[in-house]
Amino acid sequence: MKNARIWFKKQDECIYISHLDLNRCMLRALHKSSLPIWHTEGFNPHPFATFALPLSLGFAGENESMDIRLLDDDYPFEKIITDLNACLPKGIRAFKVTEPVMKPGDIAYADFKMLLSCDSVSNDMLLNICNELFNMDEILIDKKGKKGVKQVDLKPSLVKYTLERQIGGVELNITLPAGSTNNVNPNLILNALKKYYDLIVDADTTRLNIYNENFEEFK
Amino acid sequence: MINKDVKKLLLKVQKPGRYVGGELNAVVKNKEDVDIRFAFCFPDTYEVGMSHLGMKILYSLFNSKDYIWCERVFAPWLDMEQLMIENNIPLYALESGDPITNFDFIGFTLQYELSFTNVLNMLKLANIPILSKDRKNLNQIVVAGGPCACNPEPIADFIDIFFIGEGEEVDLEVIDLYRKCKNENKTKAEFLRLASQIEGVYVPSLYDVTYNDDLTVKAYTPKENAPAVIHKRLMMDMDDCYYPDNFVVPMVEIVHDRAVEEIFRGCIRGCRFCQAGYLYRPVREKSSETIDLQCHKLCTNTGYDEVSLSSLSSSDYSQIVHLLDKLNKWSKDEKVSISLPSLRVDGFTDDIMNKIKTVRKSGLTFAPEAGSQRLRDVINKNVMEDELLETCSVAFNGGWTNVKLYFMIGLPTETMDDVAAIAQLGQNVVNEYYKCPNRPKGKSVNVTVSTSSFVPKPFTPFQWFGQNTIEELHNKQKHLKESITTKKITYNYHDADTSYLEAVFARGDRKLCKAMEKACEKGFHFDGWGDCFSLEKWLEVFKECNIDPDFYARRQRDFDEVLPWDHLDYGVTKEHLIRECQKAYKNTPTPHCRLKCSNCGAAKYKGGVCFEKRKNLV
Numbered sequence: 039m040k041n042a043r044i045w046f047k048k049q050d051e052c053i054y055i056s057h058l059d060l061n062r063c064m065l066r067a068l069h070k071s072s073l074p075i076w077h078t079e080g081f082n083p084h085p086f087a088t089f090a091l092p093l094s095l096g097f098a099g100e101n102e103s104m105d106i107r108l109l110d111d112d113y114p115f116e117k118i119i120t121d122l123n124a125c126l127p128k129g130i131r132a133f134k135v136t137e138p139v140m141k142p143g144d145i146a147y148a149d150f151k152m153l154l155s156c157d158s159v160s161n162d163m164l165l166n167i168c169n170e171l172f173n174m175d176e177i178l179i180d181k182k183g184k185k186g187v188k189q190v191d192l193k194p195s196l197v198k199y200t201l202e203r204q205i206g207g208v209e210l211n212i213t214l215p216a217g218s219t220n221n222v223n224p225n226l227i228l229n230a231l232k233k234y235y236d237l238i239v240d241a242d243t244t245r246l247n248i249y250n251e252n253f254e255e256f257k
Numbered sequence: 258m259i260n261k262d263v264k265k266l267l268l269k270v271q272k273p274g275r276y277v278g279g280e281l282n283a284v285v286k287n288k289e290d291v292d293i294r295f296a297f298c299f300p301d302t303y304e305v306g307m308s309h310l311g312m313k314i315l316y317s318l319f320n321s322k323d324y325i326w327c328e329r330v331f332a333p334w335l336d337m338e339q340l341m342i343e344n345n346i347p348l349y350a351l352e353s354g355d356p357i358t359n360f361d362f363i364g365f366t367l368q369y370e371l372s373f374t375n376v377l378n379m380l381k382l383a384n385i386p387i388l389s390k391d392r393k394n395l396n397q398i399v400v401a402g403g404p405c406a407c408n409p410e411p412i413a414d415f416i417d418i419f420f421i422g423e424g425e426e427v428d429l430e431v432i433d434l435y436r437k438c439k440n441e442n443k444t445k446a447e448f449l450r451l452a453s454q455i456e457g458v459y460v461p462s463l464y465d466v467t468y469n470d471d472l473t474v475k476a477y478t479p480k481e482n483a484p485a486v487i488h489k490r491l492m493m494d495m496d497d498c499y500y501p502d503n504f505v506v507p508m509v510e511i512v513h514d515r516a517v518e519e520i521f522r523g524c525i526r527g528c529r530f531c532q533a534g535y536l537y538r539p540v541r542e543k544s545s546e547t548i549d550l551q552c553h554k555l556c557t558n559t560g561y562d563e564v565s566l567s568s569l570s571s572s573d574y575s576q577i578v579h580l581l582d583k584l585n586k587w588s589k590d591e592k593v594s595i596s597l598p599s600l601r602v603d604g605f606t607d608d609i610m611n612k613i614k615t616v617r618k619s620g621l622t623f624a625p626e627a628g629s630q631r632l633r634d635v636i637n638k639n640v641m642e643d644e645l646l647e648t649c650s651v652a653f654n655g656g657w658t659n660v661k662l663y664f665m666i667g668l669p670t671e672t673m674d675d676v677a678a679i680a681q682l683g684q685n686v687v688n689e690y691y692k693c694p695n696r697p698k699g700k701s702v703n704v705t706v707s708t709s710s711f712v713p714k715p716f717t718p719f720q721w722f723g724q725n726t727i728e729e730l731h732n733k734q735k736h737l738k739e740s741i742t743t744k745k746i747t748y749n750y751h752d753a754d755t756s757y758l759e760a761v762f763a764r765g766d767r768k769l770c771k772a773m774e775k776a777c778e779k780g781f782h783f784d785g786w787g788d789c790f791s792l793e794k795w796l797e798v799f800k801e802c803n804i805d806p807d808f809y810a811r812r813q814r815d816f817d818e819v820l821p822w823d824h825l826d827y828g829v830t831k832e833h834l835i836r837e838c839q840k841a842y843k844n845t846p847t848p849h850c851r852l853k854c855s856n857c858g859a860a861k862y863k864g865g866v867c868f869e870k871r872k873n874l875v
């Protein structure tokens with residue numbers, strides 16, 4: 039038995055399904071593909087699969103990953119990709135299979151790209167506002183957690199980023215804390231724009247990659 | 258394909274995955290390559306519609322023709338609908354993302370009467386004129402089929418064509434005719450006239466209705482050569498009948514998320530309240546070979562790990578045990594489980610129980626429908642109490658502790674004693690549990706008793722029956738509640754208000770179209786959902802239209818009254834229904850088709866159960 043990490047993209051229509059739906063979708067694809075993988079035991083056996091880091095509904099993902107256990111150690115990784123893609127909706131595409139190096143628990147950061155747009159102000163204006171927001175001393179925002187809503191300061195998390203005027207909006211590229219201990223959802227930035235500037239900003243958000251605490255790519 | 262205007266709304270609504278398409282096996286064609294754009298509309302949410310078998314069959318069938326592109330359309334939930342209206346986004350089809358406004362066909366499946374307002378609302382959302390007469394060109398042809406097409410009169414003004422009976426053949430014949438008419442530049446009127454000549458096609462605009470002074474129907478008079486009686490279509494050879502080898506596999510959770518294999522059509526039982534049992538006569542089975550092949554293919558192509566053997570009463574399949582054995586040959590290895598959605602009390606044998614995953618842990622479900630044996634004889638639900646108790650005992654000894662029992666209240670001839678008998682039956686099931694030596698140790702039993710209110714339906718022996726008043730139904734609910742003395746029984750009941758409205762529509766006539774139109778104007782939708790339904794608002798509409806809803810729901814009709822659906826023929830004769838009705842009032846049951854043919858009329862289709870050899874005659 040051998041562990042395998044399947045890397046995939048989540049895009050187009052599949053942006054709009056939740057992590058739970060993605061999970062079900064993957065299990066069904068694994069079942070349909072008849073890949074030789076380990077199944078859980080018990081009353082309702084199903085293919086065993088775990089995901090490195092859930093992706094919120096509404097975000098695209100460029101480098102998502104799912105771990106499975108191969109029963110056949112020699113099963114070619116290339117074939118896993120073709121087998122699985124034949125069974126997945128077209129918005130989910132596997133593109134790489136590797137042997138896991140890091141553990142999901144090692145994940146500490148994620149890169150996001152957001153294309154921000156707003157109906158009520160020009161893009162130049164939006165860029166100015168974003169710059170102003172990011173330069174504030176303190177950005178207090180309500181964050182929903184397991185223990186209810188609490189106020190957090192976004193400012194310390196907004197360290198590595200670029201803001202650029204683009205066709206169709208303002209592009210924000212930002213690295214944010216991610217993982218099980220400290221997780222900052224990029225949508226909190228939209229909440230901040232609403233709170234401080236009363237702007238309703240739409241965002242096309244893509245998670246580009248994930249990293250460990252030393253900013254090494256998750257492998 | 259997600260339209261960019263729609264994209265803007267998606268993150269503002271609940272469960273946006275319902276509005277985007279892109280599922281595995283969804284059919285995407287090039288619109289330049291097809292002649293016919295067909296919008297298959299299910300007048301309810303994605304989750305409900307995607308669980309529906311008939312839609313899956315016709316979707317695949319239509320798309321198997323290269324000149325048709327059939328796409329799915331569902332009713333957007335309230336939040337999405339609101340945003341679509343605010344942003345001027347017309348109702349669109351999931352596969353292409355295109356507005357359905359100018360599609361060739363807008364097809365609806367009519368599964369329950371309370372979805373009628375959604376039909377109209379969906380037309381409105383699509384910017385399509387709701388009245389048939391306001392759609393003048395040969396496109397936007399609005400068609401409808403499904404069980405509620407058996408009394409289509411309440412929506413006759415809005416629909417161009419109703420399909421009577423099973424759709425596999427007639428739908429395609431009509432589509433082909435349209436294609437021809439389009440090529441020949443014919444008008445809509447000419448097309449409808451020609452369509453009315455196809456068996457199973459009902460074009461309501463080709464019939465004049467006259468009424469008596471007491472507002473009952475006097476006559477339906479066909480015009481322009483339309484047939485006086487429209488005969489249903491049905492598939493006689495189920496092995497030869499089209500069945501999809503692939504389903505669209507939804508990405509978001511839906512009501513029934515599994516592969517479904519239809520194992521037969523019709524039902525041998527003849528329960529007198531059950532419309533489906535009469536509409537789909539006679540029983541026609543698929544062979545176990547066909548079922549086996551189709552199930553296997555379906556699971557392979559969808560990746561589902563569960564397949565449900567669907568029909569009106571699956572344990573009545575003549576070779577059920579043999580079939581399950583066959584399926585188990587591959588299903589175990591491929592980690593696929595088999596389930597039976599509807600089980601009869603007497604069908605739940607050890608043998609079947611070991612081969613299926615009917616019940617999971619959630620519990621067993623039975624539908625005795627009435628509490629007393631007398632009343633069960635009236636409705637011809639031939640369930641014996643000792644059989645029920647025996648079945649429960651099998652289940653209890655097998656480790657189950659939950660049983661759900663379904664009943665109806667407001668049945669013809671029902672007395673308060675019959676109502677109290679429901680509580681007693683529940684109690685007897687509880688007692689049975691404690692008699693079981695192998696019951697789960699240390700666990701208590703939980704019996705859930707649910708009642709719905711009886712709605713008399715066309716083409717059943719109770720089609721003449723005046724429904725109980727809402728007050729009577731409430732009293733019965735109250736009486737039942739008081740008759741239950743143990744905490745081990747949980748009592749649930751369906752709202753009587755919705756059953757009343759259902760009864761109005763189910764046996765309504767064309768005069769109701771006015772009310773439908775007004776309801777649509779006022780924005781009524783999702784009447785089947787507690788979130789939206791309001792009887793009060795409906796009563797206002799009826800008042801404004803000068804309609805007495807009691808005339809349809811409450812009035813006891815005479816056998817010789819012309820009923821608004823008398824010009825439709827589903828195979829069962831009116832004489833048979835009258836006979837059955839008379840027997841009901843004498844507490845006399847009728848044996849099922851396999852025991853004895855009761856001469857209902859459906860033998861004229863020359864096949865199915867009517868021509869099976871009966872064991873007792875061999």
Ligand code: SF4
Nearest residue numbers: 850854855857860867
């Ligand atoms: S004709 Fe006889 S066997 Fe056939 S459906 Fe009717 S009652 Fe059943």
